[in-house]
Amino acid sequence: MPSDRPAPGGATAGEPPGVGPRLYELRRAHGLTLEAAARRVGLSPAHLSRLETARRQPSLPMLLTLARTYGTTVSELLGEAPPEREPVIRAARARDTEADGWVYREAGGSGRAMQALRVRVPAGGAQRDLVRVHPGEELLYVLRGELRLGLGDAEHLLAPEDSAHFDSRTPHRLSAATADGVELLFVHTLLRSGAAELCLGGAGRDGAGHRPVRAPGQGS
Template identity: 75%
Template sequence: MNHPATAPEHPTPEAAATTEELPDVAPRLRELRRGRALTLEAAAARAGLSPAHLSRLETGRRQPSLPMLLGLARVYGTTVSELLGEEPPERDPVIRAARAEPVEADGWIYRQAGSSSGRAMQPLRVTVPYGAQGDLVRVHPGEEWIHVLEGRLRLGLGGAVHVLDPGDSAHFDSMTPHRLAAAGPGGAELLFVHTLLTSPIAELCLPGGAHRR
C-alpha cells in the first residue's frame, strides 16, 4: 500500500509572527546559553522552564513572555534590552523617547527607560493590556518597584490583592509570589524597575521562576 508523502513542516502563522516581532531573540538565546557552557537542561532548570519550552524559544517557535526574558537574562548574566538588541550606547545616560522602540512579549508592550549595562537595576515603561498575562505567578530573586502612570493595576502579592490607581506605587521583595494584571478594560501603563541579580548565589534561586497556573 502506498502512503502519501509527509508534507514538510511549515511554521505556524503564530510562529512566523514571532520571528518577525522578535527576530534577534531566538539566536541570541541559543548563543548566550552555549557561550555560558550550559546544556539546554541546565539553563532551563535555572530559568524555571522545561527543556522542550526553552528549545522552542531558541528556535523561534514560541514567543517568550517578559517574565521568561527576565529569568533568562539573569541566568545568562545580561539584560532584556541586550537580549532584544536594543541597548543604547553604554555611556549615554539619556534615553530619548524616539529611540525607545516598543517591544511586545506575550501581550505586554514595553519600552526601555534606562541603560542597564553594568547597572544594578533595569527600568522599563510597560503597557499592560487588559487580560494579558494575568495568570502568571512570578517568583524570582531581587526587588521590584512599580509606579502606575495610567489606568488601574491589580497586584497580587502573597495572599493579598491590591488595586493601584494612577500615582500609586509598590515596592516589594520579588521572592514573594506576585501577579500583575490590568484592573480595567482600558489596560494600564506603569514604570517597572527590577534589580539585576546575576551572581551564582542568585542563580541558585532561579528554578522558582515564573509559573503559569
Template identity: 75%
Template sequence: MSTPAEGAGEPVGPALPDVAPRLRELRRRRGLTLEAAAPRAGLSPAHLSRLETGARQPSLPMLLALARTYGTTVSELLGEMPPEREPVIRGGRAEPAEADGWTYHRAGHPGRAMQALRVEVPYGTQRELVRVHPGEEWLYVLSGRLRLTLGDATHELDPGDSAHFDSLTPHRISAVSHGGAAFLFVHTLLQSPDPHPHHPHG
C-alpha cells in the same frame, strides 16, 4: 507538569523575532543544557526549547528569570545595545518590544544592575501567572488600574500609586481597567537587608 510560568498561555507569533536565537546563544555560552537551564528559570526543558525556537513568546517574568539564570539583563535579552556614556535616554529613540500582549519601552540603559522599563499591559493578560525570584521590584502606575497580588493579598493601584516589594514574595500583575494600564517598572537582583533579623535564640 507545567509550572506557573508555563501556564500563562503565551501566543504563538513573531513579536520577538530576535529573542529566540539569543536565548539559545546565551544558554550555550554559559555551557548549560536545556535540562540544566530550564529548572533554574522555573520552566520545563520542552517549554524552554519552544522559547528558543520562537514557537512561544516569553513574558516579562520569564525574561527576568532567564536573565537571572544566564547572568545578564532583560535589556540584553531584548537585543538592546550595550550601555552608552550618555546618561539621558530620549523618548522615542528605541523601538518598543512586545511579548504576550505586553509592550516594553526602555527606560534605563542595558547592562546595569537596575533594570528599568515602561510597560503597557492590555486588559486581563497574564492574570494567572505567578512568579517568585530573587531581587526587588518597584512599579509606579501611569494610567489605568493595575491589580497586584502579593502572596495572599491583592491590591488595586490607580495612577500615581506605587508598590515596592521583595520578588521572593509570590506575585502577579494584571490590568483591571478595560483600556489596559501603563506603569514604570524597576527590577534589581539585589535584596534589601532584613531590618528586623530573626535570631534563633532571641
C-alpha cells in the same frame, strides 16, 4: 600545598597584564581560601595558584568561570575600562517589544544593577494568571489606568500615581483592572551573572524576564 599568598611571577607571552593580582584580590575580598575558591571554579588549588601568580595564562572559558564566581566581568578581570554609559535615554530612540500582549519599552540603560521599563499591560491576556518569583526587589509606579497586584496572599488595587515596592521573592501577579489596560513604570534589580540581561519574551520566561509559575488551580 600551594601558598595562599601570590609570589612574583612573570606573565607569559600574550597574557593580559594584571589578571593574576586581580584574581588574588577578588578571592581575598570574598573571604575565600585558595582551596575553597578552587573548588568553586573546578580547579586544583595548585592550578588556581599558578593563575594568581601569573605563572599560567587563563583561557577565555576559565576567565568566564572566574568572572561569574567573583561577581564581575571578563572585561574588569582584564583591566579594561568600561565604556561611558549615556545617562540620558531619548524617547525617540526607544523601541517597543511585545510579548503575549504586554508591551515593553526600555526606560533605563543596559549593564546597570537595575532594569527600568515602561510597560503597557492589556486587560486579560495570556499573562494575567502567571505568578512571578525571582530574586531582588521590584518597584511599580502606575502611570495610567488601574493595576491589580497580587502580592503573597493579599491583593491590591493601584490607581494612577500609586506605587508598590517589594521583595520580588514574594510571589506576585500583575493584571490590568481597567478595560483599556494599564501603563506603568517597572523597575527591578538584576543579579550580576552571565544571564543578567533582561530577556523580553524569552522561552521559558515571561516578558519581563522572570520565571513564571502558574497560579494554583491554573492549567500548565
